[in-house]
Amino acid sequence: MSSLHASFQRTAARRAALIDYGRFFLLAGLAVWLLTAGIHELGYPWQWYRVPRFLFTMENGAWQAGPLLEGLGVTLEISVLSLFCATLLGLTTALFRLSSSFTARVLARGYLELIRNTPLLIQIFFVYFVLSPVLDIGAFASAVLALSLFEGAYAAEILRAGIVSLPQGQWEAAHSLGLGIFDTYRYVILPQAVRHVLPPLAGQGVSLIKDSSLVSTLAIYDLTMQGQRIVAETFLAFEIWFTVAAIYLLFTFALSLTVRTMENRMKEVPLRGTGGAA
Amino acid sequence: MNADERIIEALDLTKTFPGGVIALDGFSLTVRRGEVVVIIGPSGSGKSTFLRCLNGLEEIDAGSIVIDGIPLDHHRKQRLLIRQEVGMVFQSFNLFPHMTVRENIDLAQVHVRKKARREAAETTMALLAKVGIADKENRYPHELSGGQQQRVAIARALAMSPKVMLFDEATSALDPEMIGEVLEVMRKLAAEGMTMVVVTHEMGFAREVGDRIVFMEAGRIVEEARTELFFSAPRVERTRTFLGQIL
Numbered sequence: 001m002s003s004l005h006a007s008f009q010r011t012a013a014r015r016a017a018l019i020d021y022g023r024f025f026l027l028a029g030l031a032v033w034l035l036t037a038g039i040h041e042l043g044y045p046w047q048w049y050r051v052p053r054f055l056f057t058m059e060n061g062a063w064q065a066g067p068l069l070e071g072l073g074v075t076l077e078i079s080v081l082s083l084f085c086a087t088l089l090g091l092t093t094a095l096f097r098l099s100s101s102f103t104a105r106v107l108a109r110g111y112l113e114l115i116r117n118t119p120l121l122i123q124i125f126f127v128y129f130v131l132s133p134v135l136d137i138g139a140f141a142s143a144v145l146a147l148s149l150f151e152g153a154y155a156a157e158i159l160r161a162g163i164v165s166l167p168q169g170q171w172e173a174a175h176s177l178g179l180g181i182f183d184t185y186r187y188v189i190l191p192q193a194v195r196h197v198l199p200p201l202a203g204q205g206v207s208l209i210k211d212s213s214l215v216s217t218l219a220i221y222d223l224t225m226q227g228q229r230i231v232a233e234t235f236l237a238f239e240i241w242f243t244v245a246a247i248y249l250l251f252t253f254a255l256s257l258t259v260r261t262m263e264n265r266m267k268e269v270p271l272r273g274t275g276g277a278a
Numbered sequence: 279m280n281a282d283e284r285i286i287e288a289l290d291l292t293k294t295f296p297g298g299v300i301a302l303d304g305f306s307l308t309v310r311r312g313e314v315v316v317i318i319g320p321s322g323s324g325k326s327t328f329l330r331c332l333n334g335l336e337e338i339d340a341g342s343i344v345i346d347g348i349p350l351d352h353h354r355k356q357r358l359l360i361r362q363e364v365g366m367v368f369q370s371f372n373l374f375p376h377m378t379v380r381e382n383i384d385l386a387q388v389h390v391r392k393k394a395r396r397e398a399a400e401t402t403m404a405l406l407a408k409v410g411i412a413d414k415e416n417r418y419p420h421e422l423s424g425g426q427q428q429r430v431a432i433a434r435a436l437a438m439s440p441k442v443m444l445f446d447e448a449t450s451a452l453d454p455e456m457i458g459e460v461l462e463v464m465r466k467l468a469a470e471g472m473t474m475v476v477v478t479h480e481m482g483f484a485r486e487v488g489d490r491i492v493f494m495e496a497g498r499i500v501e502e503a504r505t506e507l508f509f510s511a512p513r514v515e516r517t518r519t520f521l522g523q524i525l
Binding site: 167169170172173174175176177178179180183187188191192195 | 330333334335358359361362364365366368370372373374375376385386389390431434435438
């Protein structure tokens with residue numbers, strides 16, 4: 001009786017899996033059909049063979065980066081610098097928001113609301129046309145500043161969420177040992193908070209790489225600007241834009257993977273699991 | 279009582295939580311050096327709040343607290359100073375989960391007491407041996423049983439060489455078979471002459487280790503007496519009912 005029941009369960013499970021696979025292939029087939037039909041309808045004269053030379057060229061037996069890879073270099077440079085500044089800014093703002101000082105809280109709140117409720121493009125223009133003459137900085141520094149200000153605001157909220165999610169007992173234990181506020185954050189709170197919010201923080205990093213394409217409006221020759229220039233010269237609109245998108249995808253995906261690996265490694269030390277009945 | 283014998287002087291403490299719950303209502307208590315005071319009472323009577331006020335985890339609304347001659351007031355420096363002299367053990371252990379046992383115990387020695395790493399490590403090992411888990415120094419808290427975690431927490435507090443130890447229901451979150459090992463450590467500490475203020479429901483422990491019992495209800499002292507007297511001849515009717523319920 002029970003073996004009959006078990007075999008019935010197995011059949012049911014197998015059938016459920018089969019239906020699931022069926023759905024997947026149906027959906028994938030639909031996507032492929034949509035894509036090919038679209039491309040066909042477009043009647044576009046694809047010329048992919050003209051693309052590689054914009055990535056790299058072979059001169060005198062040596063590889064040379066083409067304009068797209070040069071642009072990628074600029075994009076990465078801006079992204080890494082901004083990521084660093086945005087993290088610092090985000091951390092400072094998060095601590096300001098949680099501070100007991102009224103001034104610090106108001107300052108942080110004002111910055112967050114201002115940045116999060118206005119478009120990034122306008123912020124970039126504002127920094128470049130209004131602030132940069134005052135600060136005496138060029139387009140590149142303006143771009144890094146604008147991106148850092150923008151992403152820093154989001155990073156601040158993510159970090160704050162990570163900090164307040166920790167059990168109150170962690171603060172109390174640190175305080176009861178005589179640790180000051182700075183040491184408590186540094187050794188007890190932040191190492192745990194950052195681990196909690198690593199995935200959304202990485203998502204913000206991915207956003208930063210993508211958002212950096214907006215700095216092309218300041219005539220900075222990043223990946224997007226190079227793509228735009230090549231399209232204007234060659235009319236290879238789809239080929240170049242798809243290539244540009246694929247390069248962005250490659251790097252954002254690599255970043256996501258790296259963070260996921262870090263996360264898995266950190267999981268070896270679970271954050272919860274202490275605290276008894278509390 | 280001689281003035282410098284007093285290590286804790288709490289006078290007329292008042293504390294009302296937002297929402298109107300009165301936790302302390304004119305509560306006063308003096309503890310002498312080397313004394314073990316056990317505070318008992320029904321839940322919500324303000325026992326834990328009193329302990330948490332003693333090292334400034336909660337603010338008092340009125341009254342005064344002086345610990346080893348240092349007044350606990352609004353100056354941050356003094357608050358930190360007092361916390362260095364007062365160790366606390368929590369019901370929920372509150373170990374730092376991202377640090378090993380050794381790192382948990384080293385932390386305050388290195389960053390608050392400014393001890394050299396090697397010196398801190400020696401103290402840590404000695405304390406771990408004392409609480410009976412010398413072999414767990416490189417484990418993380420989640421790898422230990424509740425009783426072991428609480429013993430690490432005691433070692434962590436002792437590492438600051440405090441003058442007073444506060445125990446806030448240190449055994450309430452433990453499985454019954456682990457309560458004994460934690461009480462054993464506390465018993466040893468008391469025998470060494472550590473000044474202790476213990477909030478507990480373990481009446482056996484209170485009777486055996488406590489020099490003085492304080493029975494609290496609704497933020498006030500109902501009865502306070504030397505241990506023998508408290509259990510053998512309680513004066514107040516409410517105490518008799520309470521003891522009748524729990525013994």
